[in-house]
Amino acid sequence: MACTVSYDGSNTGIQVGQNNGHIITQFLQSETSLNQACLRDLRTTNPHHDKDRIENTNGGLLKDSYCWILDNEEFQQWQNNQSNCLWIRGDPGKGKTMLLCGIIDELTRLFGDTANISFFFCQATDARINNATAVLRGLIYSLVKKHPSLLSHVKSQYDHAGKALFEDINAWNALSRIFTDILKDATLLSTYLIIDAVDECTTGLSSLLDLIAQASSTYPQRKWIVSSRNWPDIEERLDSTNTAPISLELNEASVSEAVSKFIRHKVYYLAKVKKYSDETRDTICRHLLSNSQGTFLWVALVCQDLDRISRWHALKKLKAFPPGLNALYDRMIDQVHNSEDAESCKRILAVMSIVYRPIAFDELVSLVELPDDLSSDSEALSEIIAICGSFLTVREDTIVFVHQSAKEFLLRESQNGVFPGGTEAEHQTIFSHCLKAMFKTLQRDIFQIKLPGFPIEKVIPPSPNPLAAAKYACVYWVDHLHHSGWHEKKHLDIDQRGRVGEFLQKKYLHWLEALSILGSLSQGIAAMLKLEGLLQGNGEPPALLRQVHDASRFIRYHRPAIESSPLQMLSRGEIGLGIE
Template identity: 70%
Template sequence: MGTNISYGGPNSGLQIGENRGHITAQFVQPEASLNQACLRDLRTTSPHDDKDRIEQTNGGLLIDSYRWILDNEQFRQWQDNQSSRLLWIKGDPGKGKTMLLCGIIDELTRVIGATDVRLNNATAVLRGLIYSLVQKQPSLLSHVRSQYDQAGKTLFEDVNAWNALSKVFNNIMNDQTLQNTYLVIDALDECTTDLPLLLDLVVQESSTHSHVKWIVSSRNWPGIQERLDTATETAPISLELNETSVSNAVRQFIRYKVYQLAEVKKYKDEIRDAVYRHLSLHSQGTFLWVALVCQDLNRTSRRHVLKKLKEFPPGLDALYGRMIDQVRTSEDAEACKRILAVMSIAYRPITLAELTALVEIPDGLSDDDEALLEIIAICGSFLTCREDVIVFVHQSAKEFLLEKARIEVFPEGHEAEHLAMFSRSLQTMLKTLRHNILDIKLVGISTEEFTQPRSNPLAAVKYACFYDRNIFTGLKASAFWDAYQKE
C-alpha cells in the first residue's frame, strides 16, 4: 500500500513516497525560486547596465546631440502612425547612432517601457529581448518556464537555442496581456553570428503585431537593407541624408566638450577658441572623432595644446593610424601590441585580472594594476577601462586593428595569436586550479547561500575556463599540436 507524506516547516516541499518496498524522495523547489533560476540562466547582460556603461564611456548623454531626431518627420510618423512599426536608423561608423538610440530610449521611457539590446550574435540578442520583456512584465515568464522546466539552462545554449527561443518570443508577442512596447536593437551590423535569422525575425514580428514598435540601427549595409525593406512598414532615417541636422548636433557636442576641457585644463580664451575651430573644421560630422581627440587633449598639458592640435588628422582611419604610430614609438610598445591583439580576438571584454592570464606581461607588472592601466592608456584611442573591464571605444577601432593594422598587431597572423592565447590559458589554469579552490565546507550548498571570498582565486582564469574550447576550435588541430608540443 502506498503512502504520501508532506512535511511543513523548514523542510516544506519534501515529498516521500513508499510503494512496494521502494522509497523515493522528491525535493520540490518553491515557484519563486524556479522563476529566479530561470531568469538567472536566461540573462546575458542587463540592457539597462549596458546603456549606462555606453553613455559613461562616451562622456555622458548630451540632449543637444539627439534632440533633432524628435522633430524628424520620419521619426514622428513612425511614432504616431499605428501601421508604421519598424524604424531603421542607418549611418556610417562614428556618426552617433548608439548615442542617438540612448536619447530616444530616454524619451520613450518617459512615456512607455523600452527595451534596448546590443549583443553580437542573434541568439544572445533574442535572449536579451526576452529577458527584458519578462523583467518588465513578470507574467510573461510562463512562456519561458514552459520550455525551461524541461530543458533547464541548455534551452538557451544548445544548438537548437535559436529555434526554441524564437517560439518562446512568438508566444510572448501573441500574449493578450502584453502591454504596448518599444523594442530597440542597436548596431545590427555588429551581430556576427546568424544576422539573417535576426533580421527575418524583426521583419516578421514587426509586420504582425501592432502593439509592438521596433527601432533598429546599423551601418549602410546592402544585405541589411534588402531584408528590412521586406517589412510591411519600414521608416528609414539615413544620417547621411540628414547631414545638416547631424552636423548641427556635432557642433553642439564640440561646444560642450571644449567647454569641459577649458574648465578642467584652465584654457585661455584664445586656446579654447583654437580648439573649437580645429574640431569644427576637421570633425567631418563624426561624434567619435571629436570624442577621441578631446580624450587625447585631456591628457595634454595646456602649453602644448596648439602644437598637439596639428597632429590630429581628419577622419577616423587617419586618427587610428596616428594612434598606432604612437603605440609603436612608446616604451611599452610590445606590451601594448600584445594587449591590442588579444582584445581584438577575444570573445568578450576582459577584466584586468584576466588580462594577465591571457597576455604575456613584462615581469613586475602582472600584479600592478596602476601600471597596467598606464599601458592601456597608451592605447587610448582603441581601448578604455571601466570598473576593471577593458573594452573597445568603438567597433570601428577593433575593425581597424583586424583589417588595416593586422601586420602591425598580428605579425604572425590571427591563428598564431589564438594559439598563444590558448597556450597561456592552459598554463594559467594548470597553475591556478585545484580541488575545492573556494574552500566550500558544506557539500551541496546553493549559490545563493555561498558568499564569494573578497579575493576570488578564480578571477584570473574565468575567461580561460569558459572559452578555451572556443579558442581551440578556431585553430587547425594539427598546427596546434605541432606547435604546442614544441613548447
C-alpha cells in the same frame, strides 16, 4: 508503512518514509524560486545595465546630441503609426548608439508604465552579446521582468529543458516561438522593441532580420527601432512597406549641428578642467568644428587625447589630429610604436583584438607576456593601457574597445605591426596562455566549499577570488585552439597534443568545478564537443580521441549534478575517468 508530511513556507515539500529502513526526503521548490531560476538562466546580460555602461563610457548622454531626431519627419511618421519599423542607418562613429539611448529615454519619459520599452545593445567585441539568440534572450528578459505573467510562455518549455533551452543547438527556434507567443499575448501593453547595432550581430543576423520583418508586419501594434551601418544586406531584408529608414548621411545638417553642440560641450568641459584661456578654448573649438566630418567618435577621441596633454601644449598638438577616423587611428598606432612601452602596448592590443569578450586586469595578465614588474603593478598596467587610449578604455577594471571600428582597424591594417605572426599565431599563443593559467589556478575545492552537495546558488566567492585570472581561459581555451591554424596542418602538433592530454588527465574535474562556479557549464559542453569534432578524422592518436570522447560524454551526462553543486561529481569523475 510510508508516511507523508507536507510543509509550508518558502519551500513546499513532501517527506516519504519507510523505504528499507531509510527516510527519503524530497523538497519541491516553490513556484517563486522556480521562476527566479528561469529568469536567472534566461539572462545573458541586463540591457539596462548595458545602457548605463555605454552612456558612462561616452561621458554621459547629452540631450543636444540626439534631440534633433524627435522632430525628424520619418521618426514622427513612425510615432504616428505610419510605419511599424524604424531603421536608423549611418557610418561608424556617427552617434547611432547614443541616439538610441536618447530615444529610449524619451519613450520612457513619454509613456512611463503604460508601455513596454524593451531594448538590446549588440556588441561584436563581446561573444556574449553579438548573436541573434542573445538578442532574443535580452528582449524577452526585459519584457518578463516588467510583466511576470509573460514568464509562463518561457516556463512552458523551460520546465522540461532547463537552462539548455536557451543554449543548445535549437535555442534560436525555441526562443523565436516563445518571443512570438509573447508578442501576440493579449495582456501585453503597447510595446517598443529597440535593437542597437544589428550589424554587430555576428551570428544569426539573417534570421534576426527576418524575424523583425515578419513580426513588424504580423503584429503592427508592436513597434520596432533598429540601428546599423549602411549594409546592403540589411537594407535588403528590412526593405518593405513596414520599414522607414533614417539615413544619418542624408540628415547631414541635423547631425552636423548635433556634433557642433557636442564639440562645445566637450571643449567647454575640457577648458574648465585644464584651465584653458578663452583663446585656447575657442581655437580648439574651431579646429574640431572644421575637421570632425560630422563624427561624434572622432571628436570624443581627440578630446580624450587633449585631456592627457598639458594645457600649454594643447594648441601645438592640435594640428597633429588629422580629420577622419582611419587617419586618426593611423596617428594613434604611430604613437604606440614610438612609445617607450611599444612592445607591451602591441601585445595588449593584439590580445584585445583576438579575445571573445572584454577582459579584466587579472585575466589580461594571464593572457599577455609582460615584464614581471609590469604584470604585478596594476597602476603601471593602467598607464600602459592609457597609451593605447584611442583604441582601449577601462570601465570597472574591465578593458574594452572604445568602438568596434577601432578593433576593425587593428585587424584590417596588418602593416601596423600588432600581429607580426598573423592572427592564427596569436590564437595559438593565447591558447597556450589559457592552459598555463588553468594549470596554475585550478584545484580541487578552489572555494573551500567542503560539502559535496552544497548548492551553487549559495556559493559566495572568496575575496580575493582565486578564479579571477582564469575565468576567461576556462570558457574560451578550445575556441583559441580552433582558430590557431591547426586545421591547415590537419592535426595538432606534438606540443598541443601533449598539453591537451595532460590537461584532461590532471585538471579536467577541477575545470568542471570552475565552470559550475562560473555558471558556464553550457560553454564547457560546447567546448568539449568542438574539441571532439576537431580531433576526429585528423589522424590523432586513438588514446587522445578516447580521452576527449569520454570527457565530452561525462560532462553532458552529469550536467544537472555538476550545475547544481560544484563538488558533486568529483569523486565519481576521478573513478570513472581515471583522473589524478
